[in-house]
Amino acid sequence: MTHQDDVRAAFTRQIETLTSSPLDAESLGRLLRLVEPEAHWRGLDVGTGPGGVALALADRIAEVHGVDVTPASIAAAREQVAQEGRTNVTFEIADIERLPFEDASFDLVTCRRVGHHLEHLGAALTEMRRVLKRGGRLVLDDRLAPHETTGRLIDRLEHTRDPSHVHCLTMEEWEASLTAAGFVVDVVDRYESRVTWKRFTAAATPEKAEALRELCNTLSDKERASMLEDRAGETWVKQWAAVLSAR
Numbered sequence: 001m002t003h004q005d006d007v008r009a010a011f012t013r014q015i016e017t018l019t020s021s022p023l024d025a026e027s028l029g030r031l032l033r034l035v036e037p038e039a040h041w042r043g044l045d046v047g048t049g050p051g052g053v054a055l056a057l058a059d060r061i062a063e064v065h066g067v068d069v070t071p072a073s074i075a076a077a078r079e080q081v082a083q084e085g086r087t088n089v090t091f092e093i094a095d096i097e098r099l100p101f102e103d104a105s106f107d108l109v110t111c112r113r114v115g116h117h118l119e120h121l122g123a124a125l126t127e128m129r130r131v132l133k134r135g136g137r138l139v140l141d142d143r144l145a146p147h148e149t150t151g152r153l154i155d156r157l158e159h160t161r162d163p164s165h166v167h168c169l170t171m172e173e174w175e176a177s178l179t180a181a182g183f184v185v186d187v188v189d190r191y192e193s194r195v196t197w198k199r200f201t202a203a204a205t206p207e208k209a210e211a212l213r214e215l216c217n218t219l220s221d222k223e224r225a226s227m228l229e230d231r232a233g234e235t236w237v238k239q240w241a242a243v244l245s246a247r
C-alpha cells in the first residue's frame with residue numbers, strides 16, 4: 001500500500017466528519033480573513049476534499065479550481081457544485097506534487113489541513129509557488145506542533161489513529177519550508193482548540209481506535225497532560241493550528 005493509497009482510504013472514510021466539524025467554520029473564517037479576496041482573481045484550492053474552501057472562495061472571486069487525490073472527495077465536491085448550480089468552480093483529481101496547471105496562472109492558492117498528510121511537502125510547496133503569479137498569495141491552514149517534543153507525540157498519536165498522517169510541523173519548520181520553496185511569509189495567525197475523544201476517533205477504524213487507546217494508556221503523566229485533558233466527564237484532545245499567508 002502506498003502513502004497515497006492510505007490518503008485515499010482515510011479521506012474516503014472521513015468525508016462526513018470533514019464537513020460536519022465545528023472547527024471547520026472557525027478555520028474557514030480565519031483563512032478567508034487572510035485571503036483578502038479581489039473579485040477578478042483566479043484561485044486554486046489544493047487538497048480540496050469535499051470542496052468547502054473552494055466553494056466559499058467561489059462566492060468571492062471570479063474563478064476557482066479545486067484538486068484532490070481522493071476520487072470520493074472530488075465526486076462529493078462536484079455534486080455540491082451541481083446542487084448549488086455554480087458555474088465558476090471546477091474540481092479535478094490531481095496530486096499537489098504535479099499540478100495540471102501552467103506556471104504563473106493563479107492569483108491565489110489555498111491549502112487547508114493538507115500539509116501534515118504530505119510525504120514530500122517541499123515538492124508540493126514548490127508546485128504551489130510555480131502556479132502562482134508573481135506577487136500571488138498562498139494562504140494555508142494546518143495543524144501545528146507547539147514545539148518539537150509535543151510534535152513527536154502528536155505524530156505518534158496521529159499516525160496511530162490515521163496512517164495518512166506524516167508530520168505535524170512546528171512554526172519554525174513551516175517558515176523554513178515556505179522560505180525554501182521561494183515564499184516570503186507575511187502574516188501568521190495561531191489558534192488552539194479541543195476535540196472530544198469521541199470526535200477525535202470518529203473516523204478511525206475500530207482497530208486504529210483501539211491501538212490509539214492502548215498507546216494513550218502507556219503515556220507518562222507529563223505526556224498525557226501535554227495532549228489530553230479530562231473535563232466534564234470526557235477526555236478532550238488538545239490541538240494547535242496556524243494560518244499563514246505568504247507571497
Ligand SMILES: C[S@@+](CC[C@H](N)C(=O)[O-])C[C@H]1O[C@@H](n2cnc3c(N)ncnc32)[C@H](O)[C@@H]1O
Nearest residue numbers: 011047048049068069070095096112113114117
Ligand atoms: C484533512 S483533508 C482537508 C480537506 C479540505 N482542504 C478541507 O479543509 O476541508 C486533507 C485532504 O488532502 C488530500 N490530499 C492529501 N495528499 C494529497 C496530494 N498529494 N495531492 C492532492 N490532495 C491530497 C486528501 O485527499 C484530503 O482530501
